[in-house]
Amino acid sequence: MKPTSLAMAFLLGLLVAAGLFLLRSVPEPVAPRVITPRGELAPQEETVIALFEAARGSVVSITTEERVLDPWTRRAVDVPRGTGSGFVWDAQGHIVTNAHVVRGASGARVRLADGRQVAASLVGAAPRHDLAVLRIDTRADPPAPLPVGESEGLRVGQSVLAIGNPFGLDWTLTTGIVSALDREIPSESGTIQGLIQTDAAINPGNSGGPLIDSAGRLIGVNTAIFSPSGSSAGIGFAVPVDVVNRVVPQLIRTGRYRPPVLGVVHDERITELARRRGIEGVLVLGVEPGSPAAQAGLRAARQDASGGLVPMDTIRAVDGRRVASSADLRDALEEHAPGDEVTLTVRRDGDDVEIDVVLGAPQP
Known part of the structure; x- marks a missing residue:
């Protein structure tokens, strides 16, 4: 055999040997593992899924705009300002959200669960309760409103669901108690x-x-978190639905929220000074003429000959609810509507007396 033929045969043998080696080193295909059947969802899971699917369509994403001056063209333009969440309140296109979501905004757009984006106008806001109402055109055919529950009977430990758009991640569900x-x-x-x-x-x-209970009812409006990092730390807060159901209808009707009128003048600084003197409650500094307080005979503090303040009536409770500050008195009164009768516990001449008062309506 010629040397060339020997070399070719040697090379061919090397190739065959290398091929056999490679064939032996290639692993056999690995088949996917057999899927274990899931079985039925747990009843609690089924309940949460059903609650989310029923409520999701009523929750909206809100994007606000801010009007700024373009330094180059000197024209006012609207730029994105922030985002938040809201929910459909009624068939007239009213959307409830937080007052701080729309504070300072020049405009807002609402994105519905089906992806449509519609312009929204501000109806009114109640910053003290961090509530605001927007309105979208009813021709947008808004989803059905959420069922409204009550917060008066809530108990610690009840299950709750929160739906919103955290960090722009739309229609996110979280659960807790x-x-x-x-x-x-x-x-x-x-x-x-x-x-x-x-x-x-x-x-x-x-x-x-919205914050929703296990019956799918609105029980609160998520408003704030307590977190050193700015993210959830397991402590969130919601405005109770009883407050929402009292404030929102008035915002829709008049554009602002004004609580029922008692007609007394009080000042927290004076109340604090009186407290240091051992006088507990809210000192009545003045009584507005013709007001419910005047009709009930409440008496205002007066000045003595030396110019000192002489307490007359001090409000200590409203319907048995203790009040120790001006804020306490306002909160107690805001739980009522104009026309409601409340019982004031008043410190007068060294004794506690009870006085019934029919709260009035605020002036337009």
Whole structure:
């Protein structure tokens, strides 16, 4: 055999050997594992899914705009300002959200669960309760409103669901329980009192979204979180639906919220000074003529010959609810509507007396 033929045969042998080696080193195909059947969902899971699917369509995403001056063209333009959540209140296209979501905005757009985006106008806001109402054109055929529950009978430990748009992640569901009741937090407009505390994760963007109970009813409006990091730390707060159901109809009707009128003048600084002197309650500094307080015979403090203040009547409770500050008195009165009769516990001449008062309506 010629040397060339020997070399070719040697190379061919090497190729065959290498091919056999590679064939032996290629792993056999691995088949996917057999799927284990899931079986039925747990009843609790089925309930949560059904609640979310029933409520999702009533929740909206809100994008606000801010009007700024273009430094180059010197023209006013609208730029994105922030995002939040809201929900359909009624068939007239009213959307409830937080006042801080729309504060300072020049405009807003609402995105419905089906993807449609519609312009919204501001109807009114109640910053003290961090509530606001927007309105969209009813020709947009808004979804059905959420069923309204009540917050008076809530109990710590009840299951709750929060739906909103945290960090722009639309229609996010979180679950938890009622962690505490009657909480208060500071806000730009003062102190918001009587809030529901929940451990359902609430993050920036959830503001204005609904808090729902296990019956699918609205029980609160998510408003704030307590978090050093700015994200959910398991402590969120919601405005109780009883407050929402009292404030929102008046915002829709008049564009602003004004509580029922008692007709007394009081000042927290004077009340605090009186408290230091051992006088508990809200000192009545003045009684407006013709007001419910005047008709009930409440007496205002007077000055003595030396110019000192002489207390006459001090309001200590409303319908048995103790009041120790001006804020306490306002909150107690706001639980009622014009025309309601309340019983004031008043300190007068060293004794506690009870005086019935029919609350009046605010002047237009």
